[in-house]
Amino acid sequence: VKNQKELRKFEAENVPMSDIIKLLPDHVANQIAAGEVIQRPASVVKELLENALDAQATEIKLIIKDGGRTSIQVLDNGVGMSETDARMAWERHATSKISTAGDLFKLNTMGFRGEALASIASVAHVEMKTRKHNEEVGTLLAIEGSHLKRQEPVSVMPGTSITVKNLFFNVPARRNFLKSNPVESKYIIDEFMRVALACPHLSLYMYNNDQEVFALKAATLGKRIKDIYTDRKDEQLLEVAEKTSVVSVQGYVGSPDSAKKTRGEQYFFVNGRFFKDPYLNHAVVAAYEELIPKDCYPLYILHLEIAPDAIDVNVHPQKTEIKFSEEKIIYQMIRSVVKRALGKYIQTPEMDFNPEIISGGANAPEMPFQPRVESKQGYNPFSPQTPRNGGGGDWKKMFDPYAGQSFSERYEKEQEASLFPVPELKTAASHLIYTKEYENSCFQLHNSYILSQVKNGLLILDQQAAHERILFERYLASFENQKLPTQEKLFPKVIELDAADFELLSELTDDLARLGFDISAFGKNTVIVNGIPADVKSVNEQELVEGMLESYKLGMTELRLEKRENLARSMARRTCIKGGDALGATEMMQLVEQLFACENPNYSPDGKPIFGRVGMADLQQLLGKR
Ligand code: ADP
Ligand code: MG
Numbered sequence: 001v002k003n004q005k006e007l008r009k010f011e012a013e014n015v016p017m018s019d020i021i022k023l024l025p026d027h028v029a030n031q032i033a034a035g036e037v038i039q040r041p042a043s044v045v046k047e048l049l050e051n052a053l054d055a056q057a058t059e060i061k062l063i064i065k066d067g068g069r070t071s072i073q074v075l076d077n078g079v080g081m082s083e084t085d086a087r088m089a090w091e092r093h094a095t096s097k098i099s100t101a102g103d104l105f106k107l108n109t110m111g112f113r114g115e116a117l118a119s120i121a122s123v124a125h126v127e128m129k130t131r132k133h134n135e136e137v138g139t140l141l142a143i144e145g146s147h148l149k150r151q152e153p154v155s156v157m158p159g160t161s162i163t164v165k166n167l168f169f170n171v172p173a174r175r176n177f178l179k180s181n182p183v184e185s186k187y188i189i190d191e192f193m194r195v196a197l198a199c200p201h202l203s204l205y206m207y208n209n210d211q212e213v214f215a216l217k218a219a220t221l222g223k224r225i226k227d228i229y230t231d232r233k234d235e236q237l238l239e240v241a242e243k244t245s246v247v248s249v250q251g252y253v254g255s256p257d258s259a260k261k262t263r264g265e266q267y268f269f270v271n272g273r274f275f276k277d278p279y280l281n282h283a284v285v286a287a288y289e290e291l292i293p294k295d296c297y298p299l300y301i302l303h304l305e306i307a308p309d310a311i312d313v314n315v316h317p318q319k320t321e322i323k324f325s326e327e328k329i330i331y332q333m334i335r336s337v338v339k340r341a342l343g344k345y346i347q348t349p350e351m352d353f354n355p356e357i358i359s360g361g362a363n364a365p366e367m368p369f370q371p372r373v374e375s376k377q378g379y380n381p382f383s384p385q386t387p388r389n390g391g392g393g394d395w396k397k398m399f400d401p402y403a404g405q406s407f408s409e410r411y412e413k414e415q416e417a418s419l420f421p422v423p424e425l426k427t428a429a430s431h432l433i434y435t436k437e438y439e440n441s442c443f444q445l446h447n448s449y450i451l452s453q454v455k456n457g458l459l460i461l462d463q464q465a466a467h468e469r470i471l472f473e474r475y476l477a478s479f480e481n482q483k484l485p486t487q488e489k490l491f492p493k494v495i496e497l498d499a500a501d502f503e504l505l506s507e508l509t510d511d512l513a514r515l516g517f518d519i520s521a522f523g524k525n526t527v528i529v530n531g532i533p534a535d536v537k538s539v540n541e542q543e544l545v546e547g548m549l550e551s552y553k554l555g556m557t558e559l560r561l562e563k564r565e566n567l568a569r570s571m572a573r574r575t576c577i578k579g580g581d582a583l584g585a586t587e588m589m590q591l592v593e594q595l596f597a598c599e600n601p602n603y604s605p606d607g608k609p610i611f612g613r614v615g616m617a618d619l620q621q622l623l624g625k626r
Contacts, residue, residue, distance in 0.1 A: 027122055027146035030092055031171070034119035040178060041068025042187035044120055044164050049195045050110035051117075052076035053272075054097065055160060058218070059203040062192055066209065067184030069167060069175075077159040080132040086139040087151065089128075092118040105309040110273060122146045123174070124167045130160040145170050189213065193228060194274040197267050197301050200224035225252060225301055229265065232258065232299070238341040240302065244333060246326050247306045253284065253338055254299030255345055256291035265299040270306055273313060275322040282482050283331045287338035291346075302334065328488055442588035448579035450588050457619070459592075461611040463583065465604035466595045467576040472605040473598050475515055475568035484516040486531040493529045493541040494522055501549050502527070508552075511567055519545075536575050548574045569605045 008023055024032070038044060045062060052060045055078025063073040081089060088094045095114030098104060104112065120126060121143045131138025131154075140154035168175040178184055185208055192206050192214065200221045206213040216227050226233055237252040254265070266284075268275055284300050292298060312323040324330055443451040450461045478484045497505060502525040505512075509519055516533030529541045536544065548570045555566035577583070583591070595601045595610065604610055 026092060030118045030122035030146055033092065033115055034123045034171075035174075037113075037115050037119045038123060038167075039174075040187060041072055041167055041184050042191050044068065044072050044124075044167065045074070045188045046191045047111070047116035047120065048072070048074035048162055048164070049191065051162075052078055052160070053195065053199060053202075054109045054111055055079045057159065057202065059205075060195075061205045061207070062188075063207045064185070064188055064209075067178075067181035068188055069178065069181065069184065071163060071165045072167070072188075073161065073163040075159065075161040077157070080135075080158050080160055081130040081139070082132055082135070083139045083153075086128065086130050086141055087148075090117050090121050090141070090143055094118070107308050107313065108271070118146075120164055123171055124169065125165040127163045127165075128160065129154055129156045131156050131158050133158040194267065196224060196228060197221075198269050198272050198274060198303075221250075221301065221303070222252060229299075236345070237299075238345050240337050240341045242333065242337040244329075246310070246329050247304055247333060249302055249304055249334060249337055251300070251302040253302075253341055256288060256298065256342065259288070259292040259296035259298045261296060263297045265301075266297060267301045268304065269302070270304040270311060270322055270324075271308065272303075273322070274320060276320050277322065278482055279327065280331060280334055282485065283334040284338050286485070287335050287342060291342060300338070304330070306330075328486070331485065442585060442592065444583055444588060447582050450583070450592065452588075452592060454613070457613055457615040459611060459613055461592065461595070462579075462604075462608070463577055463581070463588075463591060464579045465608050465610040466591055466601075468572045468604050469598055469601065469610060470591070470594045471572035471576050472568050473600075475571050476565065478514050478516075479511065479564050479568075483514045485534040486516045486518050487534040487536075488518065488531040489529065489541070494526060495529060495542050495545055496526050497546075497549075499525055501546075504549060504553070505545070508563075508567060511564060515567070515571055533571075533575070544574060572605060 008025075037047070041064070045064070045068065049060065049062065052074055055076060057076035057078035059077045061073075061075040063071075063075075065071045085096070091114075093114045094117075095112060097109045097112045097114075098107070122145060125144045126142070128141045129138055130141075137153045138156040138158075140150065140152050140156075141148070142150040168178075188208075189206070192204070195202075196204050196214065196216055200219050200223070203218045204214060204216045214228070216224065219227065222237055222239070225237060232254075235258050236255050238255060239251075240253055241250045242248065266281065268277060268280060284298065284302070288298050306324070306326075310325050312325075441453050444463075445451055445460075448463060450459075450463055450466075452459045452461070474484070502521075505519070505527060506521060509517075512519055516531070516536075517529070518531030519527050519529050522528035527545075529545065532541060532544065551570040551573050552566055555561040555569055559566075561569065577591075602610060
């Protein structure tokens with residue numbers, strides 16, 4: 001540092017008048033860096049908490065006043081700092097955590113940039129008291145806007161306490177930009193909760209304006225979740241645990257019926273670090289498919305452990321985005337472990353279903369029993385985003401007297417109506433048969449039309465038009481919401497195109513990626529297809545890509561469609577089930593359910609009616625009245 005200062009002095013004295021570029025003084029550089037790292041009081045909290053974790057504290061207290069605006073204090077019982085380190089800690093790029101670039105690939109600490117304390121000190125009044133466990137006295141340090149005000153020995157408990165006051169006192173724009181105290185407090189609580197869920201083995205306390213907000217004793221993750229979400233005290237959390245050579249996943253997910261309308265309770269951690277990842281979020285949500293309504297979000301708190309060299313945390317100063325080198329494997333793994341946890345859960349209540357009525361009496365052998373979820377999990381040609389029960393039920397309301405009821409509700413209604421209830425039917429196995437019957441109420445005509453019994457008549461549905469509509473809406477949604485998953489090709493396919501198609505395709509690559517394509521340029525007029533959308537069954541990538549480009553061009557010139565609508569239409573056209581494709585009972589059922597969960601189930605994307613209805617009266621007329 002000293003050398004640097006001398007260098008600057010030397011430069012200042014020796015720079016000829018005509019040169020105008022100079023190095024910024026430290027306190028200015030720090031303040032600029034602070035703009036990135038410290039955006040609001042919650043950023044200070046995050047950095048201080050992470051430092052306490054890195055210092056191996058087992059107990060941490062966070063005390064804030066007025067949403068962190070007036071003061072933020074973090075006390076820890078970690079390793080503390082020597083007198084020299086206490087001073088060094090506040091210099092820019094001063095860190096004890098890495099020393100070479102190579103260390104970036106074996107990080108096991110939260111911090112590594114050595115920027116946080118320097119940034120905080122440049123925009124606030126800070127005071128630190130710190131003491132190492134093996135030293136008699138500690139050090140007190142006061143810094144205001146990067147300027148050291150005081151440094152003296154102090155008698156203090158081992159560990160570190162840092163108080164940050166008057167944040168942004170010298171950056172009025174930032175200060176004015178802050179939200180109300182409750183909102184800033186909320187951001188701080190979010191940061192605190194992330195740490196609390198990342199490190200259940202630590203005791204953590206938080207006070208806001210002298211009120212206790214959290215008092216969390218060291219615990220297991222399951223207990224910690226319940227300590228934080230007190231409204232979930234009596235709910236069952238489903239445990240998830242799996243380990244492979246690439247990654248280990250451990251944590252909890254909520255039962256489907258506990259899903260909420262808000263997204264709040266969803267956390268991923270990797271090696272103890274909180275991160276956000278829409279792609280992996282999709283893996284969890286996909287496991288819940290059909291089990292929760294569309295607008296509900298399941299709870300999940302999942303910890304991943306991965307070799308530090310397989311992730312890159314050096315992406316963003318706030319570090320909530322992480323790059324994984326094995327993203328796809330992790331996706332698959334998360335999805336399947338969550339599915340398994342849910343499968344187990346769903347099985348349990350069904351087994352409890354009036355066990356004493358199971359035919360054969362108490363000592364009958366256990367029924368060869370399949371959980372209900374199995375019948376739903378079966379082959380699903382349509383997508384990882386099948387509409388769930390809630391959405392799919394609507395079509396029945398239009399036609400069916402049992403509108404929107406589950407099979408068991410339906411069954412019970414019928415039992416009430418029946419004079420002679422049949423007890424055998426209450427076993428789990430016959431429950432399934434009943435389900436099957438219901439599905440069989442769809443019939444496929446000439447492999448092209450689906451016929452289904454509805455209230456007062458017959459529904460006739462064009463399978464191709466229906467599926468085209470379903471896919472079209474799903475593809476459109478993928479541009480707005482989550483990207484659709486990709487199935488990676490074991491043998492990527494190289495496709496040669498003419499120059500115009502190549503240009504066109506290059507222009508569409510980003511949007512195609514949202515639909516699940518993994519395509520990139522591969523030399524002159526050549527692309528390589530590394531992956532195709534997961535729900536596309538067709539194996540000929542060349543045909544798929546060319547056919548899609550063809551109908552895209554048609555949509556462009558003839559119909560002048562908007563880019564994304566055109567793309568969604570072209571894709572739907574290429575990948576939908578065609579007239580002539582034989583469908584199984586479940587597929588038909590799903591097709592019908594999904595169609596009526598669509599925004600516009602009446603017409604195919606190009607305006608053709610999708611279904612018609614023949615009423616009982618029409619039939620009678622057709623067959624001549626009796
Ligand atoms: P980083 O965490 O990226 O290393 P910081 O600016 O946050 O950078 O901290 C600088 C250094 O100060 C850390 O590397 C660490 O050695 C020391 N330090 C900060 N906070 C604490 C603490 N609570 N206990 C012990 N040492 C700390
Ligand atoms: Mg740090």
